[in-house]
Amino acid sequence: MDFDTNLPIYLQIMTEIKRLIITGTYKPSQKIPSVRELAIDYGVNPNTVQRALSELEREGLVASERTSGRFICDDIERIQKLRVTMMKEKTDQFLREIHEYGFDEEELMETIRERLQNGKSC
Amino acid sequence: MENLVEICGLNKAYGNKPTLHDIDIFLQPGQIVGLLGPNGSGKTTLIKILTGLLKDYSGVVKINGKAIGTETKAIVSYLPDEPYFSDWMKVKDALSIFMDMYADFDYAKCLEIMKKFQIEENVRIKTMSKGTKEKFQLALVMSRKAKLIILDEPIGGVDPAAREVILDTILENYSPEQTILIATHLIADIERIFSNVIFIKKGKIVLNKEVEEIRQESNKSIDELFREEFRYE
Numbered sequence: 001m002d003f004d005t006n007l008p009i010y011l012q013i014m015t016e017i018k019r020l021i022i023t024g025t026y027k028p029s030q031k032i033p034s035v036r037e038l039a040i041d042y043g044v045n046p047n048t049v050q051r052a053l054s055e056l057e058r059e060g061l062v063a064s065e066r067t068s069g070r071f072i073c074d075d076i077e078r079i080q081k082l083r084v085t086m087m088k089e090k091t092d093q094f095l096r097e098i099h100e101y102g103f104d105e106e107e108l109m110e111t112i113r114e115r116l117q118n119g120k121s122c
Numbered sequence: 123m124e125n126l127v128e129i130c131g132l133n134k135a136y137g138n139k140p141t142l143h144d145i146d147i148f149l150q151p152g153q154i155v156g157l158l159g160p161n162g163s164g165k166t167t168l169i170k171i172l173t174g175l176l177k178d179y180s181g182v183v184k185i186n187g188k189a190i191g192t193e194t195k196a197i198v199s200y201l202p203d204e205p206y207f208s209d210w211m212k213v214k215d216a217l218s219i220f221m222d223m224y225a226d227f228d229y230a231k232c233l234e235i236m237k238k239f240q241i242e243e244n245v246r247i248k249t250m251s252k253g254t255k256e257k258f259q260l261a262l263v264m265s266r267k268a269k270l271i272i273l274d275e276p277i278g279g280v281d282p283a284a285r286e287v288i289l290d291t292i293l294e295n296y297s298p299e300q301t302i303l304i305a306t307h308l309i310a311d312i313e314r315i316f317s318n319v320i321f322i323k324k325g326k327i328v329l330n331k332e333v334e335e336i337r338q339e340s341n342k343s344i345d346e347l348f349r350e351e352f353r354y355e
Contacts, residue, residue, distance in 0.1 A: 003314060005310070005313055005314065005337070005343035005344065005345065006337065006341055006342055006343045006346065007337055007341065008334045008337045008338045009314060009334065009337070010334055039293055040290065040293050040294050043286075043289060043290060043293065043314060043315070044293075044314045044315060045154055045293075045314070045315050045316060045317045045333075046152075046293075046298070047152070047153075047317045047334075048317075048334060051334065
């Protein structure tokens with residue numbers, strides 16, 4: 001994975017793991033790889049992975065069990081909430097860019113409808 | 123956590139020329155620390171003191187609680203910035219030298235890393251490319267169960283693809299009980315594996331921090347911050 005080294009890497013790892021949860025690659029209650037395995041996978045310092053996982057634990061998306069490792073949470077409602085939050089975040093990001101170009105709402109909605117009909121963005 | 127390396131008030135001069143100036147550094151197990159500075163900033167002098175190659179300095183330098191000497195040499199694995207093999211040596215000769223010299227040398231592990239690098243035992247070291255030589259030396263150095271591993275420009279002579287492989291090898295083969303100190307100027311390629319960085323400028327420490335803290339506070343990569351700090355060098 002390529003990281004933007006101008007931003008804390010642990011935040012980018014958190015976003016990546018959230019993406020894997022939302023897309024179902026990581027399923028509820030599924031065991032996730034160890035810190036060491038993830039560090040090697042992502043090619044980053046193990047402390048960085050450790051920090052990302054601790055933050056995800058704090059957000060309740062990951063839970064650790066003393067002897068058996070770390071798991072994705074089994075709270076479907078929480079995962080559903082994560083989906084919605086992520087969708088809003090991504091949309092806001094897109095809209096900020098659209099506003100920078102000065103496109104207006106009507107043009108935007110029309111274009112979105114047209115593109116969806118043509119199946120371009122799916 | 124206990125410090126593995128303790129450097130306090132270290133001063134070193136060559137003749138009248140001060141090279142290291144009141145250096146304080148503490149390193150802990152599990153850290154991968156980047157020692158970053160332009161040529162002539164004092165990186166190699168500092169490394170030579172830690173490895174016991176330079177002895178006439180003032181200040182306190184301890185590894186694992188011991189002053190630099192035979193005991194610390196036994197727990198420091200060092201990759202110098204230039205190859206040190208003799209022309210006649212084959213890979214297997216270097217391997218047996220490491221077996222004889224270092225009680226903590228893990229022969230099986232070294233063969234494993236060499237296999238990944240596609241290095242064979244019967245090859246004469248002299249005939250290897252610069253990149254392969256560097257990979258072989260890294261395999262030797264990473265195969266010691268040393269508490270402190272010091273790598274001086276470990277990716278200096280290799281192409282970007284080989285750099286990736288070398289960084290992966292470092293991550294795969296170090297354990298949380300070890301500390302790795304890496305001196306380099308190729309920061310962009312390597313900064314993702316650092317936990318901490320130390321900037322050294324004209325023999326003084328100008329920055330010593332956790333890398334994620336730096337990124338969080340400045341929105342800058344270590345590479346960018348380094349370029350700013352040393353722009354007029």
